[in-house]
Each structure stands twice: as structure tokens, then as C-alpha cells.
Amino acid sequence: MENAIKIFVIEDNATMREGLEQVLSHYGYSVKAFDRAEKALPEIATESPALLICDYKLPGMDGLTALAEIRQAHPLLEVIMITAFGSIDLAVTAMQNGAADFITKPFSADEIGIKIERLLQRIDERKKMNHLEAENVYLREQLDAPFQNGDIIGDSPVMREVFKTIEKVARTDSSVMIYGESGTGKELVARALHKNSHRRARPFIRVNCSALAEGVLESELFGHEKGSFTGALRRKLGRFELAHEGTIFLDEIGDISPAMQLRLLRVLQEKEFERVGGEETLRVDVRVVAATNHNLKEDVEAGGFREDLYYRLHIVPINMPPLRARLEDVPLLARHFLARIRVATRKPELTLQDNALAALQEYHWPGNVRELENVLERAAVLCESDAIGADDLPLLVKDRSAILTLNENQLDLNATLEQVEQALIERAMKLAHGVKAEAARKLGIKTTTLLYKLTKYGME
Ligand SMILES: Nc1ncnc2c1ncn2[C@@H]1O[C@H](COP(=O)(O)OP(=O)(O)OP(=O)(O)O)[C@@H](O)[C@H]1O
Ligand SMILES: [Mg+2]
Known part of the structure; x- marks a missing residue:
């Protein structure tokens, strides 16, 4: 096979290795298999494989170390990691460390076949962009897009961690799962991820998964064909289609039904779907960001949320701290909102008295930043002078019962x-x-x- 696409396999288990060799050759690839990473790495430069499939647990150099070396020495070579069933955390780590994809043992010939095909397609598309252009795009991104945390205010250690994570993952295509109580700024984070990504010029599409009944949600997400149900008068494009090359934000994902969970899983895995009542299989390139105020892990344990979907979404978790865990940010936030409120209320001189600020910093903020914003707005309207005092705050806030x-x-x-x-x-x-x-x-x-x-x- 002269022109066959070459794939490297690193797998210490002989049965697995031979099985993979057989399957991949059957698909028409030229395969070179190794039982140790140390043997494979030196041959990458001479043989230039199109991609590499690597087991996680290997004698000698383990899969993660091999991945790190490859990322360093051959940044363009994509790697699919093989992980044992049940060790999804490792798979998540691998993705975070630059693996293009992962597959869990045991897997079928079809599964690995589809993954390889899809990855090769992606590599192909990337190659089409010639070097110079690619470099230009890269430089342009570097130049005109310093990291912006947008409207997210905060300077506490927990928030700085959040900013760091956003900055790190924004440019990747990894799924991000944002956790946090209501009003902690989950949506702001989703938007910041999009704004700081190479997708920024493409759509950011939000779907509130909890606000829609199951059938409606399905056709919102995937679209429907004319006549697919009573009232489907014309074809409707789904949010996934609309988000093509952009970001889709699945808000309140903890609330979706088991049937929807299954449908979403397929889109996340295969990047393809059909419109409701449609035959045509559509492929989209979307970055998925999801948010929930549930403890999803607990939902998984209680059987309310699919474990496989959880791990697909949880690649990069971002935890939004409740406001009471970062009360030191209250003055900063108050100043930020006050500036906005001055304009909205036409009270350009509006300030906050020290006793009011102190009360704000003692309250426990069950409604988080959103509640702080509302409290300030209300106080600004009710306050008769230009300086909001503790007395202008709602009883709940100024009362020390918050303790x-x-x-x-x-x-x-x-x-x-x-x-x-x-x-x-x-x-x-x-x-x-x-x-x-x-x-x-x-x-x-x-x-x-x-x-x-x-x-x-x-x-x-
Ligand atoms: N760190 C922050 N800096 C500035 N504004 C913030 C911050 N966090 C939240 N807000 C503001 O608080 C409000 C709620 O934020 P957001 O909608 O992002 O919260 P959420 O976590 O999605 O809440 P919910 O779960 O209720 O949807 C918004 O008006 C947002 O602008
Ligand atoms: Mg929200």
C-alpha cells in the first residue's frame, strides 16, 4: 500500500495491538504498531504518521508522558488515547493535555474507524489553509486579542483562578462545564469563553434547556422538517446548525430529560444529527459550553444524569464561587454596578456610604451577584440623597441576621x-x-x- 495513510499504534497488550492492526488495515490504513512508547517516538520524525493511537497504561514511558513529548516535538501530530473502561478521569486529563480524542476499552471496529475518519478530516481541513495563512491568522489572533474577561468583575484569589482557566481553555475546542449557584455569573463566563476564542466572529447561541418542554427543546436544538409534526409549517433550523463554527451554550443542562440526554450525547460524540422528521445527517462544528446549578456528579450517582454525557461535558470544569465566598470582591462589584446605575437613574453624583458598604460585605448573598446588583439598583431608586446609606438597604441586608x-x-x-x-x-x-x-x-x-x-x- 504505497499511498495509504499511515497510523502509529502504541499498545502493550499483544491481543489489543494485533486486533487494532487488523481493523485499521481492513479500513485501508497502513499501520505500524509498537508495544512501547520509547520505540515509537524516534520513528515519528522519519515516518511522519498521519496520526497516532496510544494506550494510556504502558510499561516504561506511560501514555500521558508520551503525549506530552509528542505535543512538544510534533505539535501537528494528533493523538487518540485509549483508556480503560471506568477511568474517564484519565481521558479527561488526556484531552486537557492535548489529545485530539479518546476511546474507552472495549470498543468496536466501527467506533475507532469513525473516530479516525473524523480526525483525519479535521487534519485535512487544517492543511487546506496554507502555512502562511495559518500563520497570519495565528499572529492576528495574538495581536488584536489580548485576553479579555469582559464584564466579569472580581479580583479575589478564587476569581483569578477562574480567569486563568478561561484564558487557558478559551482557544481550545474542549467542552466546558460551568458550575455555580444562581446569579454567580455562569453566563458571563460562557460569553467570555466565546469572546476569547478563534470562534469569536461566529455565532454564540444560548439555549435555556430548562425553559422548554422536551419536544420543543428537541426541535429548538436540532431543527425540524416541514410537516414533521402538526404545526411544523416550514423547515426550521436548529440551534446547533445556527451555531456552526461558533459556540453553543447549553444553559441549565442539569434539567434535561433522559431522552434528550441521549440525543445530546450523540451530537457531542459524532458531531452529527438529523432534524426532527428529517433523513439527512448534518455535520456541524460547534464548541459546547454548558452550565448548571446542580451538582451533576450527584445527579449521575442518583441516576438522574447519564454518566457518559457527564464526562463528555465535564472535560474542563469551571466552578463559579458563590459571592459569600469572595466578599472581598463586593466593593469592586458595587463600584462597577454603581457606575451603571448612575447612568440609568440619572443620578451622576450617586455614592455609597461606608456603613452601607460594610453591611453589603456582611450579608450572605443567597442570590449572589445578581442579588447585589438588584439591591443596589433598588437602593439607588429609593435613596433620597446622593449617598446610599445602610438604612436605604433592604431589611434583610442591613440586619445582621445574615450572620x-x-x-x-x-x-x-x-x-x-x-x-x-x-x-x-x-x-x-x-x-x-x-x-x-x-x-x-x-x-x-x-x-x-x-x-x-x-x-x-x-x-x-
Ligand atoms: N463577576 C461578575 N461581575 C459582574 N457582573 C456579574 C458577575 N457575576 C454576575 N454578574 C451579573 O449578575 C447577573 C447574573 O449573572 P449570570 O446570568 O451570568 O448568572 P448565572 O450564574 O447564569 O445565574 P442563573 O443560574 O440564575 O442563570 C448578570 O446581570 C451579570 O451581569
Ligand atoms: Mg444563567
């Missing part, structure tokens, strides 16, 4: 109980309009006890 929510590092029992006690006393005193006997009654303690505690805490 009732413990932060993660809080462990000192006595100190914590005292804080709780103070918060409750403050709340009761407020409700009783300062009448101590009344406050004591609300608290269910004797007035003398309350007096003692007020003195003890210097709260009179």
Missing part, C-alpha cells in the same frame, strides 16, 4: 453562638422598636437576662 448563615471556615462554637445571639437580639430589638421588655418577650427570655446580654455585648 445566621455560617461561612465555611467558621468553626469556633462559642464565638459563633455569641454572634447568633447578638443577631437575634438585634432583630428582636428592632421589631420591638427598642422596648426591652417586649424584645425579651419575643426572644423568650427574662428582661434581666436581656439587659445582662445587652451590656455584655455593648449593644445598648
Whole structure:
């Protein structure tokens, strides 16, 4: 076979190795198989294989080390890693370290055949762009696109980690899974990933998976053909098609049905699908970013979310910290929102008093950044002067009862109980309009006890 495409295989298990050789030759590739990475690496330069399939667990140099060496010495050579069933974490690591794809043992001849074909197609497309052009594109990207975290505000260590991850993965095509409570900025992150990617000039398409009923979601994502169901008056393109060469953002992915999970899995694996009621198989090039406020891993364990889909999406996880875990960012965020609010409310002189800022930094923000934004906006509207004070904040925020929510590092029992006690006393005193006997009654303690505690805490 003179012109056959050459593929290297590194696999120490003889049965597996011979099986692969047989399958790949059957597909018409020319195969060279090795039982150790050390033997294969020196031959890459002389034989220039089109791609390389490498087992993860090898005697001597392991698959991950081989991958690292290949990325260094032969950046254009693509690698498919073989991993054992159940060691998906390793597969994820391999993808993060530059493997083009992975396949889990045991696999069928078809599976590996399809993967190879698809990868070769990708390599081909890349080659079509001649060297000079490729270089230009690269330089242009480098020049006019310094990393921008867009509107994501934060300077705390946890947020800096988030920025670092975004910067690292934005230029890749790896799937990203964004975790975080409501209002932590998951959508902002998805947009930042797109803005900092080579896909930035192409569409960013968001789909709110939880807002749509199953049938609707399916035709939203994949489109439908005319007449495929009552009311399908004309062909409709799905969001996956619309996102071609861009990014699709699957928001609230934790809420999708088992049937949709299965359909999504196929798109992620094969990059192809059919419109609802359609025959034609469509291929798209989309980068997938997903978000959820669930603990997906727990959903997987409880059987509510497919494990294979989870691992497909979880290639790069980004965890958005709740605002209470980064209260040091509150002043920065407040300044950011205030600037916006000044314009919106036409109060150019609007500022925040110190006591208000202090209250904002003590609150536990169950609604996270979104809640902070809302609180400030409301206070700005209600505030009669140009300086928002603690009194302009909602009761919940200015009331120290926020202390009732413990932060993660809080462990000192006595100190914590005292804080709780103070918060409750403050709340009761407020409700009783300062009448101590009344406050004591609300608290269910004797007035003398309350007096003692007020003195003890210097709260009179
Ligand atoms: N770090 C941040 N800097 C500036 N604005 C932020 C930040 N995080 C969130 N916001 C703002 O808070 C609001 C909520 O953010 P976003 O929609 O991205 O949250 P989310 O995590 O997707 O929440 P949900 O799960 O409720 O959809 C938006 O108005 C967004 O602009
Ligand atoms: Mg959101």
C-alpha cells in the first residue's frame, strides 16, 4: 500500500495491538504498531504518521508522558488515547493535555474507524489553509486579542483562578462545564469563553434547556422538517446548525430529560444529527459550553444524569464561587454596578456610604451577584440623597441576621453562638422598636437576662 495513510499504534497488550492492526488495515490504513512508547517516538520524525493511537497504561514511558513529548516535538501530530473502561478521569486529563480524542476499552471496529475518519478530516481541513495563512491568522489572533474577561468583575484569589482557566481553555475546542449557584455569573463566563476564542466572529447561541418542554427543546436544538409534526409549517433550523463554527451554550443542562440526554450525547460524540422528521445527517462544528446549578456528579450517582454525557461535558470544569465566598470582591462589584446605575437613574453624583458598604460585605448573598446588583439598583431608586446609606438597604441586608448563615471556615462554637445571639437580639430589638421588655418577650427570655446580654455585648 504505497499511498495509504499511515497510523502509529502504541499498545502493550499483544491481543489489543494485533486486533487494532487488523481493523485499521481492513479500513485501508497502513499501520505500524509498537508495544512501547520509547520505540515509537524516534520513528515519528522519519515516518511522519498521519496520526497516532496510544494506550494510556504502558510499561516504561506511560501514555500521558508520551503525549506530552509528542505535543512538544510534533505539535501537528494528533493523538487518540485509549483508556480503560471506568477511568474517564484519565481521558479527561488526556484531552486537557492535548489529545485530539479518546476511546474507552472495549470498543468496536466501527467506533475507532469513525473516530479516525473524523480526525483525519479535521487534519485535512487544517492543511487546506496554507502555512502562511495559518500563520497570519495565528499572529492576528495574538495581536488584536489580548485576553479579555469582559464584564466579569472580581479580583479575589478564587476569581483569578477562574480567569486563568478561561484564558487557558478559551482557544481550545474542549467542552466546558460551568458550575455555580444562581446569579454567580455562569453566563458571563460562557460569553467570555466565546469572546476569547478563534470562534469569536461566529455565532454564540444560548439555549435555556430548562425553559422548554422536551419536544420543543428537541426541535429548538436540532431543527425540524416541514410537516414533521402538526404545526411544523416550514423547515426550521436548529440551534446547533445556527451555531456552526461558533459556540453553543447549553444553559441549565442539569434539567434535561433522559431522552434528550441521549440525543445530546450523540451530537457531542459524532458531531452529527438529523432534524426532527428529517433523513439527512448534518455535520456541524460547534464548541459546547454548558452550565448548571446542580451538582451533576450527584445527579449521575442518583441516576438522574447519564454518566457518559457527564464526562463528555465535564472535560474542563469551571466552578463559579458563590459571592459569600469572595466578599472581598463586593466593593469592586458595587463600584462597577454603581457606575451603571448612575447612568440609568440619572443620578451622576450617586455614592455609597461606608456603613452601607460594610453591611453589603456582611450579608450572605443567597442570590449572589445578581442579588447585589438588584439591591443596589433598588437602593439607588429609593435613596433620597446622593449617598446610599445602610438604612436605604433592604431589611434583610442591613440586619445582621445574615450572620445566621455560617461561612465555611467558621468553626469556633462559642464565638459563633455569641454572634447568633447578638443577631437575634438585634432583630428582636428592632421589631420591638427598642422596648426591652417586649424584645425579651419575643426572644423568650427574662428582661434581666436581656439587659445582662445587652451590656455584655455593648449593644445598648
Ligand atoms: N463577576 C461578575 N461581575 C459582574 N457582573 C456579574 C458577575 N457575576 C454576575 N454578574 C451579573 O449578575 C447577573 C447574573 O449573572 P449570570 O446570568 O451570568 O448568572 P448565572 O450564574 O447564569 O445565574 P442563573 O443560574 O440564575 O442563570 C448578570 O446581570 C451579570 O451581569
Ligand atoms: Mg444563567
